[in-house]
Amino acid sequence: MSEFIAIISAKGGVGKTTASINVSMSLSHFGANTLLVDCDFTSANVGTSLGFPPNFKNLHGVLNKNYCVGEAMHQHSSGLKIIPGSISYDDIKNLEFENLHTLLSELTGPDYIVVDCPPGLTDEVTKIILAVDAVIIVTTPDLIAVTDTLKTLHMMKDLKKKVYGVIVNKKTDQQYEMTLENIKQFLETKILGAIPEDKHFLTSTYYKNPFVFVFPDRESSLEYKKIAADVMGKKYKGSAPLNNQELIF
Numbered sequence: 001m002s003e004f005i006a007i008i009s010a011k012g013g014v015g016k017t018t019a020s021i022n023v024s025m026s027l028s029h030f031g032a033n034t035l036l037v038d039c040d041f042t043s044a045n046v047g048t049s050l051g052f053p054p055n056f057k058n059l060h061g062v063l064n065k066n067y068c069v070g071e072a073m074h075q076h077s078s079g080l081k082i083i084p085g086s087i088s089y090d091d092i093k094n095l096e097f098e099n100l101h102t103l104l105s106e107l108t109g110p111d112y113i114v115v116d117c118p119p120g121l122t123d124e125v126t127k128i129i130l131a132v133d134a135v136i137i138v139t140t141p142d143l144i145a146v147t148d149t150l151k152t153l154h155m156m157k158d159l160k161k162k163v164y165g166v167i168v169n170k171k172t173d174q175q176y177e178m179t180l181e182n183i184k185q186f187l188e189t190k191i192l193g194a195i196p197e198d199k200h201f202l203t204s205t206y207y208k209n210p211f212v213f214v215f216p217d218r219e220s221s222l223e224y225k226k227i228a229a230d231v232m233g234k235k236y237k238g239s240a241p242l243n244n245q246e247l248i249f
């Protein structure tokens with residue numbers, strides 16, 4: 001059975017899409033059949049980030065019943081499967097969200113289905129969360145984002161939703177940042193990984209490939225691989241290029 005994992009945050013711009021792409025890519029390279037679905041309907045960036053042409057069949061077309069979900073599933077050169085969203089404004093207008101739950105439940109087959117979410121704790125996001133098995137919350141290490149993360153954790157408790165843990169992204173170790181220890185104490189939740197701020201993320205977007213694919217040996221890639229192994233219930237050790245041999249069981 002597929003495990004659905006939503007990547008969420010109350011605050012925008014913290015790195016959900018980046019995390020969705022790189023966690024999915026790492027899962028895929030560790031041998032898990034993985035599908036990434038872009039559910040950020042008004043700001044769908046996954047397709048553009050991975051070099052899919054704007055006219056590719058997408059989730060919006062499926063929700064608007066223009067074609068079936070299988071037609072909107074594409075394969076990245078890395079092997080990762082993706083259902084992109086539409087980048088067209090016209091497709092956002094009158095989008096039929098009600099089918100989302102049914103549509104996601106039709107996606108059987110992959111081991112993991114990672115869902116990139118819009119920011120916030122809106123009704124739309126709640127619908128997605130109710131349709132998945134578990135969530136990963138992304139935050140940056142500042143008080144505002146971490147406070148929003150605490151609120152998000154309370155919501156997950158209310159919804160009785162499994163939380164894999166928190167990814168702390170764009171860590172710079174500046175004095176004004178919260179330390180990982182502080183964040184862990186404040187949230188009373190597992191920190192899945194800490195991703196340094198790294199300008200090379202823009203380079204990987206330029207190359208239209210996941211960061212872990214373009215820069216497999218940088219610290220951020222090692223952290224993403226550690227997170228993916230954790231999700232798979234494995235332990236990750238090593239700094240070799242991305243491949244199955246890196247997992248220890």
Ligand SMILES: Nc1ncnc2c1ncn2[C@@H]1O[C@H](COP(=O)(O)OP(=O)(O)O)[C@@H](O)[C@H]1O
Nearest residue numbers: 012013014015016017018170195196197198201
């Ligand atoms: N660790 C990082 N270091 C530097 N830039 C990052 C990092 N993670 C994400 N970014 C950049 O931050 C911006 C917002 O990230 P994105 O994943 O789109 O956030 P969200 O989906 O939460 O809105 C993007 O330009 C992305 O390339």
Ligand SMILES: [Mg+2]
Nearest residue numbers: 016017040045
């Ligand atoms: Mg995003």
